[in-house]
Amino acid sequence: MNQTFTVQGMTCGHCEKAVTTAIKTLDPDAQVSIDRAQNRVEVTTEQARETVAAAIREEGYEVVS
């Protein structure tokens, strides 16, 4: 299931890695692609969207949509 999130606050490569790691901790089989300039996080996972969003928020980032 492809999910796209708009995420504010990712300022650097460490942030991308933190978000990626959080999602992959939730689902080791998840595919994660981040376009930081566009504040876009694309995830392929069977996890519920709200569960993925919560994992991103827990890292300190705002999930706008």
Next chain:
Amino acid sequence: MNQTFTVQGMTCGHCEKAVTTAIKTLDPDAQVSIDRAQNRVEVTTEQARETVAAAIREEGYEVVS
């Protein structure tokens, strides 16, 4: 020995941690204080200034002065 560096590119807490960890890897007894808004890194260490600067650069940040 107190050293103060002006460092560009630290955008978030992960960056502060990366710089701190790099310096403490060099010298576990180092004291590191970072004021990100001021681009300022203050270090207390017996390591040579250029050695500390190199460790910061290796993390991908620009040591301006």
